[in-house]
Amino acid sequence: MASLLERTYNPDVLTCLANLSNDEVLTPPELANQVLDLLPDDLWRDPSVKILDPFCKSGVFLREAAKRFIRGLEDVFPDLQERVDHVMHEQLYGIAITEMTALLSRRSLYCSKFPNGRFSVSEFDGNEGNIRYRNIRHTWRNGKCVYCGASKEQYDRDEGLESHAYEFIHTSSPEEIFGMKFDVIVGNPPYQLDTGGSKRQAKPIYHLFVEQAKKLNPKYLTMIIQSRWFAGGMGLDTFRNSMMNDRHIVRIVDFANAKECFPQNSISGGVCYFLRDRERENDCLFTNVSNGDSNDMIRPLNEFPVLVRYNQAVPILRKVISHQDPSLSETVSAISPFGIPTSVRGTAVPSSSSDIRLLSSDGFSYISINTVKSKIDIFNSYKIAISQTGAEHACEPDKNGKFRVLTKSMCVLQPTDVCTHSYLAVGPMKDEDQCNNLLVYLKTKFIRFLILQAVSSIHISRQTFCFVPRLDFSHAWTDGELYARYGLEESEIEFIEGLIKPFDGAEQ
16 A cells, blocks of 8 residues: 555646646646645644645645645554545545546545545545535526626536536535535635636636635635736726735735746736635735745735735835825726727728827727717827736746836827727826826836736736826936935835836847
8 A cells, every 4th residue: 555655646747737728727736735835734633634625626735635644644543544544534625626627636636536446545435535526507697607707608508518617606505515614725726717708808716716715714725816816807806805904814925927836827917825814813924926036025915905916016115105196097097098999990091171090009090080989088188098908928027027017009199189998098188298208207117117016917907007106297207216206225226127127129
């Protein structure tokens, strides 16, 4: 038995599998162990502890937990087979997200996809063991699932097709699934549901798993999730506020570039894993990992309107906020400022004297003024057009860990100029000179650094300008002037310069 356990508990297979999937992100064993390391050491010596992974994919969390229990309980159960039987039958439980992942998870944990088979490291009466899978269907109301919000048009499928109706979040009583209390809930939940549009329009669902797990009130809750909740949006505002004000969240480890966790996956906004401790209420030990370097800081999560990921940015933001300047966000439009869809294109030359200029991703063209559905205050004023999509693919920094943040398509719009849904409009400005000065201001490293602190997805919105002060734009601000105005120290300037690219031209 000892040689079988040693031979079959090999992380290399799951390391390979973790690199295969993009939609269902599988967890590499090394990362699973980093998450499990958040739990106290004495937990692995307690034979009464029960652990649940409510969204098993490869079974890696349960497998790595099993290895820890098998080592930790040696004094309690000197006989290896008795120890293995106790761990497998009494301590580890899982809910698979698909029939395939159920088989894979059982193979990982029991060394056999059939735990009642002769190759299983522990014999069960049934063929599920403690890892269950049920083919759950969505519950439709007004075209949406009442539990996860999935579109009936997209996910009302034949019985033989995967519905992505995950059992753990498709019930009002998750405690009834196993009929027991769990000390630890751990895992890496599905992150999103495709809405039928592009990837960036996908609906986040990982927060539903966190909220459901809290209902079970485990002593410890630890999960890997997208970091997009830091700034909210896409239905995550309530979840963001809940997490930021939860004093039981005592540890967060955040990766601005998800490839540092999942080398083969682009995950917009990065990923993080956290520990919620039911028995403790503290400021959070927040770790930011960027380009291989990590930085730790104990701080309250709710100090700012959004959760700031860079610890080094916190004292800089405090200095900016202490000046009590009005926020530029007050002059940033909502989405689709003129009510013109992204797909609209005009003509190369005006067809009548009343035609106006339209900025789209193809550049400027001419459309009828009647095309404008929303003539907001800045219609007749100078303003800046800013792409709603950030400069970085999936918010990932370049190979040097740097960001541009805003795209180079940012430009001045004349009075009566408009833009499509793809852009935000900033204004109004008194005259063209002030508008040009605003454009220079937005290109500075300091201002793009402040914008970055409120960015957690590929999208730029009014909210992402919440830290940007609205200053006097009668002259063009430089980075040097802004650093001096807010009293930045040399180390703070170096941090900004090391994080933000020059707006124009190649890196020096």
